[in-house]
Amino acid sequence: MPVHTLTHRTRDPASFIYCDKRDDINRVQVPAERLKQWQTSGTLVADLLAGLLGLLRPDAGDTSAGRWEVGMFRGKKESSHLVLIADGGLSLALAGHSIALAEVLTLEGMGFKLDKQTLVRLVDKPIAGAGDKESATQRRARLKKRVQAEKNRGNKTFLKTVAGDEGISVSRLKQLLQEKPEPTKTRHSRSAY
Numbered sequence: 001m002p003v004h005t006l007t008h009r010t011r012d013p014a015s016f017i018y019c020d021k022r023d024d025i026n027r028v029q030v031p032a033e034r035l036k037q038w039q040t041s042g043t044l045v046a047d048l049l050a051g052l053l054g055l056l057r058p059d060a061g062d063t064s065a066g067r068w069e070v071g072m073f074r075g076k077k078e079s080s081h082l083v084l085i086a087d088g089g090l091s092l093a094l095a096g097h098s099i100a101l102a103e104v105l106t107l108e109g110m111g112f113k114l115d116k117q118t119l120v121r122l123v124d125k126p127i128a129g130a131g132d133k134e135s136a137t138q139r140r141a142r143l144k145k146r147v148q149a150e151k152n153r154g155n156k157t158f159l160k161t162v163a164g165d166e167g168i169s170v171s172r173l174k175q176l177l178q179e180k181p182e183p184t185k186t187r188h189s190r191s192a193y
Contacts (some may be wrong), residue, residue, distance in 0.1 A: 003030055022114055042068045046084045049092075049105070051124055052114040055082070056165050058142055075123035082119070094119065094128030 055071030150158035
């Protein structure tokens, strides 16, 4: 029910709700400590997951599609992009698998706990042809942003840092940053001469 708050210059604010359930009750006082409200967003949940897993989140991209990149998650043998997806509920996508967030994230005591072992099992058993929907051009752009961000932070080993986070070597990172997009192939018609 809506909470109404009356303010007075010499007294503390008083909050109450109007009771419309019974005739003998008008206002029901609501203590200030009961007025705490919590709200979240996809970005905040992705930040929470990245923190619990020790991942570095990439720069926020377009979140209008209900997708938030959490980071590059490494298992014992494989690695994959971990993506938070909002589609009627929250789920995580990695290595071709999709799992409901509620299956791996729980509230225990005063904090959250993440079942990292389940994620490790999923990433180490990727589904054939799986992976995040990131083209080579998108990956190059993302890596360039990451390298630039590390440079801006004053990190002198920016290439080593980014390569380690991506699970690749520094030489491979350099290759990816320097690759040119493949030229578009055009058909040439032959002359009948």
